[in-house]
Amino acid sequence: MTPDLIPRLIAELALADPRLRKDDDAERRAQSLLWAAALTGVPYDFALRAAREHYRTSPWSVMPADIATRWDTWSRARLARHTDPTPAVDPDRSGAWCRELGATRRAVAAGEVEPTPAAIAEGPPLAVAELVAGIGRTPPTRDGAQYIPxxxxxxxxxxxxxxxxxxxxxxxxxxxxxxxxxxxxxxxxxxxxxxxxxxxxxxxxxxxxxx
Structure with a gap:
């Protein structure tokens, strides 16, 4: 979240919790700087939603840590469901390869793109008997590829x-x-x-x- 959005966020939350409102100019500046530092990278809409969820279960004023903690938990959960897709760049260009992987992961963590599920989760499960029959021979695959030429x-x-x-x-x-x-x-x-x-x-x- 950019620093210029912090006063807007606090003003909106103060409508429900007046305790967040600071009357002194110096206090408001200090409050904005603190919140901006703690909520770096947190989207405005998420911060607002996290604050609302906080007030559902807590009578205490929401703090930047409450929002940042929810954001970290949400991002980690998305990354846990994500399997890195193969980058489109030439794998010999290791720098570009890593940059594309990193950019995709950051986009997933930020909620900009949906996590990519593991390929093994796609399609109907293979029957145990079908798998056992292929042990030591040519195991069946969903895409028709053969493990043994x-x-x-x-x-x-x-x-x-x-x-x-x-x-x-x-x-x-x-x-x-x-x-x-x-x-x-x-x-x-x-x-x-x-x-x-x-x-x-x-x-x-x-x-x-x-x-």
């Missing part, structure tokens, strides 16, 4: 087929000796995190080469 997906599919095929034979590792169809185990008895020992895959490859 098609070529990489084909390589992974072939790899998974080999991993499943090697279980058709037993494990040759003496400390394991897993039977066909069973996963390999550690000497302690726990299941091997990779599913099978490398020797088991080697044995399967030899079997396929000599078949």
């Amino acid at each position: 098609a070529a990489a997906g084909q390589v992974l599919a072939a790899f998974r087929a080999v991993r499943r095929a090697e279980w058709t034979i037993g494990c040759p590792v003496p400390a394991c000796r897993a039977r066909p169809g069973d996963p390999c185990t550690r000497p302690s008895g726990g299941r091997l995190s990779t599913g099978s020992h490398p020797s088991r895959l080697d044995a399967w490859l030899v079997q396929q080469a000599t078949a």
